[in-house]
Amino acid sequence: MTQLSAAQTVQNSPSDGSRTLYGGKGTRRITVRDIALAKERGEKWPMLTAYDAMTASVFDESGIPVLLVGDSAGNCHLGYESTVPVTLDEMTMLSAAVVRGTQRALIVGDLPFGSYQEGPVQALRSATRLVKEAGVGAVKLEGGERSHEQIRLLVESGIPVMAHIGLTPQSVNAMGYRVQGRGEEAAQQLLRDAKSVQDAGAFAVVLELVPAELAAEVTRVLHIPTVGIGAGPETDAQVLVWTDMLGLTSGRVPKFVKKYADLREVMGNAARAYAEDVVGGTFPLEEHSVH
Ligand SMILES: Nc1nc(=O)c2c([nH]1)NC[C@@H]1CN(c3ccc(C(=O)N[C@@H](CCC(=O)O)C(=O)O)cc3)CN21
Ligand SMILES: CC(C)C(=O)C(=O)O
Numbered sequence: 001m002t003q004l005s006a007a008q009t010v011q012n013s014p015s016d017g018s019r020t021l022y023g024g025k026g027t028r029r030i031t032v033r034d035i036a037l038a039k040e041r042g043e044k045w046p047m048l049t050a051y052d053a054m055t056a057s058v059f060d061e062s063g064i065p066v067l068l069v070g071d072s073a074g075n076c077h078l079g080y081e082s083t084v085p086v087t088l089d090e091m092t093m094l095s096a097a098v099v100r101g102t103q104r105a106l107i108v109g110d111l112p113f114g115s116y117q118e119g120p121v122q123a124l125r126s127a128t129r130l131v132k133e134a135g136v137g138a139v140k141l142e143g144g145e146r147s148h149e150q151i152r153l154l155v156e157s158g159i160p161v162m163a164h165i166g167l168t169p170q171s172v173n174a175m176g177y178r179v180q181g182r183g184e185e186a187a188q189q190l191l192r193d194a195k196s197v198q199d200a201g202a203f204a205v206v207l208e209l210v211p212a213e214l215a216a217e218v219t220r221v222l223h224i225p226t227v228g229i230g231a232g233p234e235t236d237a238q239v240l241v242w243t244d245m246l247g248l249t250s251g252r253v254p255k256f257v258k259k260y261a262d263l264r265e266v267m268g269n270a271a272r273a274y275a276e277d278v279v280g281g282t283f284p285l286e287e288h289s290v291h
C-alpha cells in the first residue's frame with residue numbers, strides 16, 4: 001500500500017526501541033513512551049477523533065497513530081447540542097468500540113463533563129472504568145491548574161493522561177466558544193496551565209483555539225508534546241474532529257477545520273440513487289436475487 005522512502009525505513013527502527021508514529025511498521029500498540037520519543041526526534045504527528053469501530057479501523061489502517069474518543073461524540077455522533085450532556089456510560093461504550101476496531105493506534109478516552117470535577121478520587125474512579133471496561137491506553141480531561149490534582153492521582157495510579165487547555169468546551173456555559181490566551185494576562189495564565197499539567201505528569205496537552213504565537217511558545221517551553229486544534233502550525237501534533245475534516249458535520253464547522261472530503265455529498269448522492277432505483281424498480285436486479 002504505502003511506499004516508504006529509505007529515510008522513513010531507517011527512522012522506523014531507531015536504536016532506542018521507539019518508532020516513527022506515522023509511517024511506522026508493525027501492529028504493536030503505540031504507547032505514551034513512543035509519543036515522548038517523537039518529540040525528542042522533532043517528529044510531528046496527526047490525531048483524529050473516532051466514535052465507532054468501523055471508522056476507527058479505517059483511520060488505524062491509514063496509520064493515524066493516536067485516536068481520541070472525544071466527547072465531541074455528543075454533538076457529532078449522538079445528536080446533543082454540545083459535549084455537556086455526554087455521560088461516562090456513553091463514553092465507555094463508544095471507547096470500547098474504538099478499541100475493538102483498532103490494532104495499532106493509542107486510544108485516548110475523553111472523560112466527560114461531571115466525571116472528574118468533584119476531585120481526584122472521582123477522576124480515578126471514572127478513568128478506571130475507561131481503562132478496565134473499554135480498554136483505552138490513556139484518558140483526557142479538561143483544565144490546567146484547576147485539574148492538577150486529578151491528573152497527578154491518575155498518573156500516580158498508572159493511567160496516562162492527556163490534558164486539554166485553552167478553549168475547554170465542557171465549560172461552554174461559562175466561557176462560550178471563544179479564543180483563549182489573547183492579551184498578556186490570559187497568555188500568562190495559559191503558560192501557567194501548561195506547566196501545571198506537565199508538572200502533574202500529563203504525557204501531552206491539547207491546546208484548543210489559542211493564538212498561533214502563544215501555542216508556539218508553549219510548545220518550545222514544554223518537554224511534553226502539544227496537540228493543537230485551532231492553535232497554528234507549530235504544535236508538535238494536530239487533532240481534528242473526524243466528521244469536520246471529512247465533511248459530514250451538519251451546519252457550521254469551526255474556521256480552523258480543513259475539509260479533506262465531502263462525505264455528506266457522497267452519502268447523500270448514494271442514498272438518493274438507491275431510493276430512485278427502488279422507487280423505479282431498477283434495484284434489485286436478477287444479479288442481486290437468489291432462487
Ligand atoms: N464538530 C465539532 N468540531 C470541533 O472542533 C469541536 C466540537 N464539534 N465539539 C467540541 C469542541 C467545541 N469546539 C469548538 C466549537 C466552536 C468553535 C467556534 O465557534 N469557533 C469560532 C471562533 C470564535 C472566536 O473567534 O472567538 C470559529 O469561527 O472558529 C470552536 C471550537 C471544538 N470541538
Ligand atoms: C476537539 C478534541 C480535542 C476533543 O476534546 C473532542 O473531540 O472531544
Ligand SMILES: [Mg+2]
Binds near residue numbers: 071072110
Ligand atoms: Mg473533548
